[in-house]
Amino acid sequence: MLAGTTEKPLRPQILAVDDSPDNLWLLSGLLKAKYQLKLASSGEKALEIIAQDTLPDLVLLDVMMSGMSGYEVCRRLKESPRTRHIPIIFLTAMTGTADETTGLEVGAADFISKPINPPILLARVASQLQAKIGADILRNQNEFLDFEVHRRTRELAAIQDVTILAMASLAETRDNETGNHIRRTQHYVKVLATALKDHPRFRLHLDGNVIDMLFKSAPLHDIGKIGIPDRILLKPGRFEPQEFEVMKTHTTLGRDSIQHAEDQLGMAVDFLKYAKEIAYGHHEKWDGSGYPQGLVGDAIPVSARIMAVADVYDALISRRVYKEGMPHGKAVDIMREGRGTHFDPDVFDAFLGVLDRFQEISRTYADSHADMLEKQRSVELAKGDIGSIA
Incomplete structure (x- = not known):
């Protein structure tokens, strides 16, 4: 079970975002057999889906879209504690170094060049989902350890306070x-x-x-x-x-x-x-x-x-x-x-x-x-x- 909400589908969930119907059709054909897939035709629609539904395990995100760009969608997702851990793969025809630098700066995990090569897409998606599983496990372990440290710290502080008051009361x-x-x-x-x-x-x-x-x-x-x-x-x-x-x-x-x-x-x-x-x-x-x-x-x-x-x-x-x-x-x-x-x-x-x-x-x-x-x-x-x- 992957991190997200308390109830997750058995198959990983992917949100594909692209303003081209042809690209969404292609992504759906490649991914729907193995993954639960949701589609969004704009950055605004993608944010709306994420705000209302179960968090996806991965976002495939077109960079150049009418309206909100993929960079802006990524930036907003990475700013929110609720969504910052979702890996994002950019789908882009822009392959320049500056474009990749911008994508990495806003928080992208990977890039896939257009036109999409199906084997590369499937391999990159599987790799990012596997990495997310490990990251979720590590994060959950760290959160548990933090909780235990805080709990034990509170217990020790309480014992300390009780001991002090007991000693003071004895003198009193x-x-x-x-x-x-x-x-x-x-x-x-x-x-x-x-x-x-x-x-x-x-x-x-x-x-x-x-x-x-x-x-x-x-x-x-x-x-x-x-x-x-x-x-x-x-x-x-x-x-x-x-x-x-x-x-x-x-x-x-x-x-x-x-x-x-x-x-x-x-x-x-x-x-x-x-x-x-x-x-x-x-x-x-x-x-x-x-x-x-x-x-x-x-x-x-x-x-x-x-x-x-x-x-x-x-x-x-x-x-x-x-x-x-x-x-x-x-x-x-x-x-x-x-x-x-x-x-x-x-x-x-x-x-x-x-x-x-x-x-x-x-x-x-x-x-x-x-x-x-x-x-x-x-x-x-x-x-x-x-x-x-x-």
């Missing part, structure tokens, strides 16, 4: 934040990175692929909290200085845990590069007063600078078991004080340009009362366990 179960914090910050990061991608300072750092990887990586920003003791992680009040020093190690713990996973895999993974940057650097500050390294300015990875804005905004507006959420306007006003000290000025200015998108995300992924009650219950249970151990 021990924290006093809700799972929606992960979703909100993930979307904040994407919106902010998209707003920055054409900025002169960031266009070399942010393209569509990098933004997708930042979106994947963002949920792992606090993965290191898994390693922080409950007595500190779940403390509802302010940390004592020594407790805060322990709490700050979640950045290093997060980076190291992701690096360990990458080492176990035995290969570098692009998006994990950003996950490590975000986990390790999202508490750095533009003026160097952050942690764990005290990096200053552009020494802080771009991914971490973007995450810092997203994380602080969400921390301010979100209700926790130990505090009420802050109104959007007040949170933004407080963050303005950190422009140029806590936050990269250009990143913060981009944030001001997408405040409506941040609000939309915060509403879409808002914490429900049930979420907060469940989180409070988890915290209380953990406190009980700590008390019994003590």
Whole structure:
């Protein structure tokens, strides 16, 4: 069965196009016994037949016709994805090199000179149909392989996404934040990175692929909290200085845990590069007063600078078991004080340009009362366990 539509005749189908009735009569007599044959007396009629009927397996096409020339018919067929794979043999009395060059340029597979020599016609037709069978098989195999590659790529991406969210959710179960914090910050990061991608300072750092990887990586920003003791992680009040020093190690713990996973895999993974940057650097500050390294300015990875804005905004507006959420306007006003000290000025200015998108995300992924009650219950249970151990 030859390629074309889902149902093909058993015999190959040929469309013969010539404005001479005598030539069509001759072609019909030579071909109808072996092939299913359709006839067209003009280029326009040929295109009409091809548009409405089952695709032919081969087109025999006169070059010089009244109305649309064979060159133009060929050009149109080769421009369409539906018909570009149909082999075309020109029938022509023009045998000059320039004529053949023109025919090959518009996509002809072969030439047959007029007056038609029957044995040559039959041999050339059989040769082109045989070549088409091989081309169709190869193309179908390639299409199948492309489909399989895309399917497996989607599966691997889905597995990757599920693994990331599972790891992030594991950290969240021990924290006093809700799972929606992960979703909100993930979307904040994407919106902010998209707003920055054409900025002169960031266009070399942010393209569509990098933004997708930042979106994947963002949920792992606090993965290191898994390693922080409950007595500190779940403390509802302010940390004592020594407790805060322990709490700050979640950045290093997060980076190291992701690096360990990458080492176990035995290969570098692009998006994990950003996950490590975000986990390790999202508490750095533009003026160097952050942690764990005290990096200053552009020494802080771009991914971490973007995450810092997203994380602080969400921390301010979100209700926790130990505090009420802050109104959007007040949170933004407080963050303005950190422009140029806590936050990269250009990143913060981009944030001001997408405040409506941040609000939309915060509403879409808002914490429900049930979420907060469940989180409070988890915290209380953990406190009980700590008390019994003590």
